[in-house]
Amino acid sequence: MSKAKSILVEHGIEIPFHNRMDFCVGTGRMGLALHKEYYEQLKLVQNVIGFKHIRGHGLFCDDMAICQSYEDECGKQVFEYNFTYVDRVMDSYISLGLRPFLELGFMPEKMASGNQTVFYWKGNVTPPKNYNDWTAMVQALLHHLIERYGKEDVLQWPIEVWNEPNLKSFWKDGDMQEYFKLYEYTALAVKEVNPAFKIGGPAVCGGTDKIWIRSFLEYVRERKLPLDFITRHHYATFLPEKSGHYEYTKLHDLKESFKLLETTREIVDSFDEFCGMDIHITEFNTSYVPNCPLHDTNLNAAYTAAMLSLLGDKHASYSYWTFGDVFEEKGVPFTTFHGGFGMVANGCIPKPTFWTFAFYKQLQGTCIHRSEEAIIVQLPDGNYRGILWNMDVNYTDEPLELEIKLPSKHADYCLISKTVDEECCNPLKLWHDMGEPANLSTEQIALLKEHAVPLIKLESMVSTELEIDISFKLKPNAVIYFELKKVERKSDRGYSYERILKGEK
Known part of the structure; x- marks a missing residue:
């Protein structure tokens, strides 16, 4: 079982949010x-x-x-x-x-x-x-x-x-x-x-x-x-x-x-x-x-x-x-x-x-959504940034599925996400699996540092409507940062990414 929620952000909305975390x-x-x-x-x-x-x-x-x-x-x-x-x-x-x-x-x-x-x-x-x-x-x-x-x-x-x-x-x-x-x-x-x-x-x-x-x-x-x-x-x-x-x-x-x-x-x-x-x-x-x-x-x-x-x-x-x-x-x-x-x-x-x-x-724009599991801002250039979380305080072990609709223009977009959860960025578990060594070796420290980073994903998207849909599945206790950015693709003469993927001559 998983929880499912939808977030609809209307055009022109502005929500008070004072981000003073770095003072x-x-x-x-x-x-x-x-x-x-x-x-x-x-x-x-x-x-x-x-x-x-x-x-x-x-x-x-x-x-x-x-x-x-x-x-x-x-x-x-x-x-x-x-x-x-x-x-x-x-x-x-x-x-x-x-x-x-x-x-x-x-x-x-x-x-x-x-x-x-x-x-x-x-x-x-x-x-x-x-x-x-x-x-x-x-x-x-x-x-x-x-x-x-x-x-x-x-x-x-x-x-x-x-x-x-x-x-x-x-x-x-x-x-x-x-x-x-x-x-x-x-x-x-x-x-x-x-x-x-x-x-x-x-x-x-x-x-x-x-x-x-x-x-x-x-x-x-x-x-x-x-x-x-x-x-x-x-x-x-x-x-x-x-x-x-x-x-x-x-x-x-x-x-x-x-x-x-x-x-x-x-x-x-x-x-x-x-x-x-x-x-x-x-x-x-x-x-x-x-x-x-x-x-x-x-x-x-x-x-x-x-x-x-x-x-x-x-x-x-x-x-x-x-x-x-x-x-x-x-x-x-x-x-x-x-x-x-x-x-x-x-x-x-x-x-x-x-x-x-x-x-x-990274949340320095105008807040357009704030709820119990998400906060989203829009930058002056129209791009979006957001943070999502699924805190499992009661240890229910339930994932959270979030569907988000954002105002958009007819354009190409790139969705970048960085995920921190118990599988992809959990140095505590890795240390436990290593036997909980009291005094780490140089090699063990290096391995823990390699694991202690977010999982980065990218996705190309095309919006043909006045809104764009993005979705995320958050494991228990996950924190996800995302950016949705308009892309102006300017390929060099003769360069074809699709041709590379298909193995064409």
Whole structure:
């Protein structure tokens, strides 16, 4: 059995669609950017997709070595700053066409008021002992970045204060008022460097997000604090179950998942001062754990395709967490396919979700159709591009047959399709069939890369009517990108393709 649906696109139709998938992408902590494999994965992502900004944790953690101190002649602790590693990281980002979405955190050990940490790499999540020391460091960093990269450029880098302070694991005791204090000191300090900097928060995740966002806006309003945008996170799975090194979970219904985001927009718009203010989702993915095998699957790619068709409706940006699998929140991964957040597996092997983003990057025209399984745009030259998906969240194993009618002219057309599904672009299954080797050889990596690409098909078509019919059969969890292009054939003198196929003299 298979599902069958028809799509009829009428001439002149235009549907709102805001494709902002390339504004920002997530990364592991900043210190990982010094790894060769990290740079190679990011280079692949930028060459094929191309994001504008990148956001990650750990800017002020000790492995970045920014915060240093010494005792003066009176025995007083004096802070000084070392920007050697920051420069290396920022230089590498800029060389790849990226600019940071600066997340200010976590707390340097020398400034921390406590010893609570998060993750394998022990990011300190306590408030500063002295808020003036914290703001002096933030200002010193911003002054340095302006001096090195130029005011015109750096003032375009968004700034976010901390990460998920509504969770006790990310902010000591999940203390709301203490976070508000951190935001106040930080926002005022940033604007003192230059009022043109854009700053926002509270970077909350689900659970207590409604309480936090409303209380945060009330605090900002009452204190008349700077605020240029709101930030939050979004994940779409139930609580995971742990087994060995891995955590397994199931996806939310897509519509139910998006209701959480609608609430945030409603809260923000309920304040006259903040109505219509930009909301940035600075992290999103299916699961929120970095060892969830779902991330490596074709289902993840299809579900992400559905999310990308909707996220731009009410959000200024939405940053996929993360671009690659050089990532260590729960320790160094044991295997290549370990359920990491990234769209690229270690060894620079694209996962299916990588292609979802690559396909969406091509949707730059006028939207003429958007539904639960498809989005289609028309380019200024009249050609079409579209993405189709068949996410099998309930594991029904049903294919989807799509019949699409598009306005056309009397002309020759070429239909190009690129298919990512569980048969033709599923490196996870190939790795499994190879015996799930923990440490891949050069030959194994090469084979996985060969398989981790879409299946490309081409078909010549002739339209003699005012509409043209195209059809696709999508296997479960397939994502298909297509282009329908008018062709003006101009054969060289004496050249006959048909004669070649028939073997004629």
